[in-house]
Amino acid sequence: MSTDDATTAANDRLADREDMIVCVDVDKFYGDFQALKGVTATIKEGEVAVICGPSGSGKSTWIRCINRLEVHQGGDIVVDGIELTNDLRNIEKIRSEVGMVFQQFNLFPHLTVLDNITLAPIWVRKKPRAEAEAMARALLERVGIPEQAEKFPGQLSGGQQQRVAIARSLAMEPRVMLFDEPTSALDPEMIKEVLDVMKELAMSGITMMVVTHEMGFAREVADRIMFMEGGEIVEVGTPEHFFTNPTEDRTKLFLSQIL
Amino acid sequence: MQDANQGSVDPEFQQGIEDRESSPHEIPSLPVGQWLRQNLFSSWVNSVLTLFGGFLAFFALRGVLNFVFSENRQWDAVRTNLRALMTLSYPESQYIRVWVSLGFVAGLAGLSAGLWANWGGVSVKRVSTWLMGTGGLLAVCVIVREPSVILGSDGKVVRTLEGSLQRESFLDAMVNRSSWWIAAVVLLVAGIVLWRRFASATHRGSELPVTSVVFLGLGLAVLSLWIAPYGHYAFISETKSYVAESGRTVAFSTKLPWTVMLALLCSFFGLGRLLQRSEYGGLIKGASNLLWLVSPLTLFWVVLRDPALDYGHVISTDLPMGLAFGALGGAVLWSLTRTGVGEAGRLVATMLLGFAIFNWVAAFFGWYPMLQKARISFLLLAFAALLAPNFMGEIAKRRQLVLGWLGVTALVHYLATMINTPSTVEVQSSEFLGGLGLTLFVALIVVLLSFPLGVLLALGRTSKFPIFRMLSTSYIEVIRGVPLISVLIFFSVMVPLFLPDGMELAELAAVLTGYTLFSAAYLAENVRGGLQSITKGQYEAADAIGLTAAQRTSFIVLPQALTVSIPQLVGQVISTFKETSLLAIIGLFDFLRVANSVIPAQSEFLGVKREGILLVAIIYFFFNFTISKYSQRLERRVGLGER
Numbered sequence: 001m002s003t004d005d006a007t008t009a010a011n012d013r014l015a016d017r018e019d020m021i022v023c024v025d026v027d028k029f030y031g032d033f034q035a036l037k038g039v040t041a042t043i044k045e046g047e048v049a050v051i052c053g054p055s056g057s058g059k060s061t062w063i064r065c066i067n068r069l070e071v072h073q074g075g076d077i078v079v080d081g082i083e084l085t086n087d088l089r090n091i092e093k094i095r096s097e098v099g100m101v102f103q104q105f106n107l108f109p110h111l112t113v114l115d116n117i118t119l120a121p122i123w124v125r126k127k128p129r130a131e132a133e134a135m136a137r138a139l140l141e142r143v144g145i146p147e148q149a150e151k152f153p154g155q156l157s158g159g160q161q162q163r164v165a166i167a168r169s170l171a172m173e174p175r176v177m178l179f180d181e182p183t184s185a186l187d188p189e190m191i192k193e194v195l196d197v198m199k200e201l202a203m204s205g206i207t208m209m210v211v212t213h214e215m216g217f218a219r220e221v222a223d224r225i226m227f228m229e230g231g232e233i234v235e236v237g238t239p240e241h242f243f244t245n246p247t248e249d250r251t252k253l254f255l256s257q258i259l
Numbered sequence: 260m261q262d263a264n265q266g267s268v269d270p271e272f273q274q275g276i277e278d279r280e281s282s283p284h285e286i287p288s289l290p291v292g293q294w295l296r297q298n299l300f301s302s303w304v305n306s307v308l309t310l311f312g313g314f315l316a317f318f319a320l321r322g323v324l325n326f327v328f329s330e331n332r333q334w335d336a337v338r339t340n341l342r343a344l345m346t347l348s349y350p351e352s353q354y355i356r357v358w359v360s361l362g363f364v365a366g367l368a369g370l371s372a373g374l375w376a377n378w379g380g381v382s383v384k385r386v387s388t389w390l391m392g393t394g395g396l397l398a399v400c401v402i403v404r405e406p407s408v409i410l411g412s413d414g415k416v417v418r419t420l421e422g423s424l425q426r427e428s429f430l431d432a433m434v435n436r437s438s439w440w441i442a443a444v445v446l447l448v449a450g451i452v453l454w455r456r457f458a459s460a461t462h463r464g465s466e467l468p469v470t471s472v473v474f475l476g477l478g479l480a481v482l483s484l485w486i487a488p489y490g491h492y493a494f495i496s497e498t499k500s501y502v503a504e505s506g507r508t509v510a511f512s513t514k515l516p517w518t519v520m521l522a523l524l525c526s527f528f529g530l531g532r533l534l535q536r537s538e539y540g541g542l543i544k545g546a547s548n549l550l551w552l553v554s555p556l557t558l559f560w561v562v563l564r565d566p567a568l569d570y571g572h573v574i575s576t577d578l579p580m581g582l583a584f585g586a587l588g589g590a591v592l593w594s595l596t597r598t599g600v601g602e603a604g605r606l607v608a609t610m611l612l613g614f615a616i617f618n619w620v621a622a623f624f625g626w627y628p629m630l631q632k633a634r635i636s637f638l639l640l641a642f643a644a645l646l647a648p649n650f651m652g653e654i655a656k657r658r659q660l661v662l663g664w665l666g667v668t669a670l671v672h673y674l675a676t677m678i679n680t681p682s683t684v685e686v687q688s689s690e691f692l693g694g695l696g697l698t699l700f701v702a703l704i705v706v707l708l709s710f711p712l713g714v715l716l717a718l719g720r721t722s723k724f725p726i727f728r729m730l731s732t733s734y735i736e737v738i739r740g741v742p743l744i745s746v747l748i749f750f751s752v753m754v755p756l757f758l759p760d761g762m763e764l765a766e767l768a769a770v771l772t773g774y775t776l777f778s779a780a781y782l783a784e785n786v787r788g789g790l791q792s793i794t795k796g797q798y799e800a801a802d803a804i805g806l807t808a809a810q811r812t813s814f815i816v817l818p819q820a821l822t823v824s825i826p827q828l829v830g831q832v833i834s835t836f837k838e839t840s841l842l843a844i845i846g847l848f849d850f851l852r853v854a855n856s857v858i859p860a861q862s863e864f865l866g867v868k869r870e871g872i873l874l875v876a877i878i879y880f881f882f883n884f885t886i887s888k889y890s891q892r893l894e895r896r897v898g899l900g901e902r
Contacts, residue, residue, distance in 0.1 A: 067803060068802075069799050069802060069803065092807070095802060096805035099804075100799075102796060102799065102800065104796050106794075106799060107800070108800070108801075108819075110818050110822065119804070119806070120805055120806060123806065124805040124806060124807075165800075168804060169804065
């Protein structure tokens with residue numbers, strides 16, 4: 001699979017958009033083990049990219065490299081024109097533009113839902129408290145749990161917690177949202193409520209990279225699906241291409257196991 | 260942010276917690292016979308163990324009672340010396356200062372209790388159980404204690420021909436102890452009545468507010484001062500000894516002040532309750548917290564010590580200096596918070612810090628003289644200048660920093676002036692305060708000061724920067740490898756030798772420094788335990804929403820780490836409090852030393868030690884048990900162990 005294919009396989013809708021995330025030959029090592037082997041991809045502004053693949057294929061590692069939760073050792077990552085280097089100022093700038101939703105929610109258990117959401121806007125964006133709270137309540141409305149604002153995370157169900165986590169990321173008004181297996185830790189009946197929020201988000205035109213095993217979601221919402229295995233991007237294509245006519249044997253094998 | 264979070268806990272959530280506290284799952288209680296069979300005599304091994312334990316408890320109780328009520332005990336030694344045990348030799352004429360300080364603390368305590376009024380309640384069921392338990396225990400004690408020794412008409416013990424003591428008969432003993440019986444019966448009846456009336460199914464949840472129970476207890480204690488005669492002593496200067504003063508009792512000289520204390524506590528509690536709901540609630544909470552922080556220093560050095568101010572010096576030097584630092588520092592900070600100041604601000608702040616540190620180095624080598632408070636002020640100004648970028652921009656924020664600076668300057672200069680001025684209070688021992696007062700003072704100061712230091716050390720030890728990590732680790736390990744006594748001796752004996760000319764450290768200040776440094780190392784280890792319990796996900800989430808490392812630490816990591824380590828931190832506070840008794844070794848007259856060596860040296864009570872030491876133990880236990888109970892409450896409240 002060549003670089004050109006990876007970058008040009010996006011939908012026509014995105015053809016004239018600007019590049020939001022550019023990864024060139026990204027390498028990542030854990031000791032001797034190479035987790036990412038020259039990952040190269042470009043995500044356009046407003047694109048929804050779903051990354052799938054067997055566990056241990058490097059999906060999570062890759063998107064965690066994009067906001068520097070993991071440090072890559074080789075290659076370049078450029079987010080919205082800012083190159084990710086060891087410069088702390090660049091890292092802070094990128095982090096305030098990139099929201100992230102984790103598999104384990106990672107809400108702050110000692111703060112109320114409202115404080116979870118307003119913390120960063122108040123202290124990073126320096127918004128007045130009243131304004132931040134108004135925005136937080138609007139966001140809770142958007143993710144469908146306005147009545148939970150005063151509770152603590154421990155009092156919410158998994159699905160509600162994950163929606164709070166999404167609201168917390170959105171409160172920073174990010175241009176990019178990264179989702180690291182957002183539904184994997186949820187009970188089946190709660191997956192839908194989180195996916196609904198993510199679908200609504202995808203429609204709103206924000207750039208999204210989603211690591212997930214929810215193939216229904218991928219088929220419905222993704223502009224592109226990337227299949228990774230062994231630290232490499234094996235196949236990239238539109239959902240239509242990916243589900244009906246995959247070219248690579250490894251992709252076919254994966255799909256036969258998962259569908 | 261932090262205050263707002265803690266202050267604005269959702270009432271519904273709070274309610275939920277209280278419900279959980281007050282009504283645990285009701286297990287239907289078994290009839291007594293069945294309960295005994297199930298729990299104590301379920302097998303023959305258990306029966307043997309139960310009997311054995313019962314015998315042990317019986318003999319222990321009997322031993323303690325016989326000790327306390329033995330004809331050999333001289334409880335007068337304690338009763339007479341109550342004031343010595345509390346404050347040692349603080350002069351009678353100056354005693355009003357002690358009362359003023361205590362009144363201040365009582366008022367502040369009442370205010371804070373009222374402001375943070377979420378004390379919950381004690382269920383009536385529990386109160387009735389307490390009453391019944393105490394009554395039952397009292398009855399058992401009355402029976403278990405050996406019959407008293409018969410005293411002859413001359414007040415001496417009567418011996419039989421073989422020389423053994425003659426005791427009254429069991430029946431006589433029971434009759435003679437009728438007042439104890441009455442007390443036991445009253446308690447039991449009160450408990451049973453409460454139980455019958457309020458512990459029915461419908462009333463099971465009914466509660467008495469904790470505060471009213473506490474106030475009732477304090478009220479009874481104060482009332483006892485008006486009824487029971489407590490002792491009094493006099494200090495004979497010719498013989499340098501204390502003697503009991505007959506005809507006067509402490510109760511007569513203290514009943515009025517203690518009543519005033521209680522009135523202050525109650526009225527400020529009411530005031531706090533009123534203010535809590537007013538719009539200034541948050542502001543007053545902050546102010547009362549600040550008062551708690553500065554009150555130990557202020558009370559000790561200003562109110563208790565009676566500095567004889569030289570007003571000429573105050574007007575010619577102290578006041579102008581304070582004003583100059585306030586005004587010039589304020590102007591510097593105001594200009595450093597301009598929006599366009601950029602890198603120049605950082606440069607100025609760094610230069611100020613360099614200058615401030617150089618002053619201390621110069622002081623150490625004695626290159627040029629400078630008033631100590633000028634050195635401190637320059638250092639504080641440098642820190643404020645380093646903080647300036649956080650207050651940049653809006654006028655309101657800039658004003659905050661400048662006002663904060665003015666407040667700190669006023670406080671520091673006030674304290675420095677007061678501390679530098681000699682005391683006019685003449686006392687018999689080397690320190691003007693001793694006894695329980697000294698013990699509490701040292702414990703309070705050490706806990707207050709070592710806490711921030713311990714947190715910083717813990718953060719340093721877990722920091723990413725190798726130099727911080729190395730410094731904190733070696734500090735902690737060195738201190739933990741050295742016994743407390745050697746640290747105390749080092750600071751009281753050695754440190755004054757190393758100080759440059761012109762720098763002096765009072766005995767007490769030296770000891771406080773050493774003890775604080777010691778206690779901080781242990782606190783640091785406890786906090787580190789809490790820090791390690793924070794999951795990686797919390798750090799990642801904080802990073803992902805763009806918090807800086809400092810924000811992450813103060814809003815996410817520390818609050819959770821400190822909550823987790825509450826039990827260990829409270830343990831550390833308790834042991835700090837108990838270990839203040841080591842102060843006796845370097846010559847301070849702490850609580851224990853008064854009981855152990857001051858009272859037994861009095862001509863009237865030569866060698867009478869045990870009574871005082873028992874009382875000291877009971878008072879230590881009372882304080883520590885209260886702290887421990889409070890911490891358990893706190894743990895439940897923050898939901899520790901439920902996540």
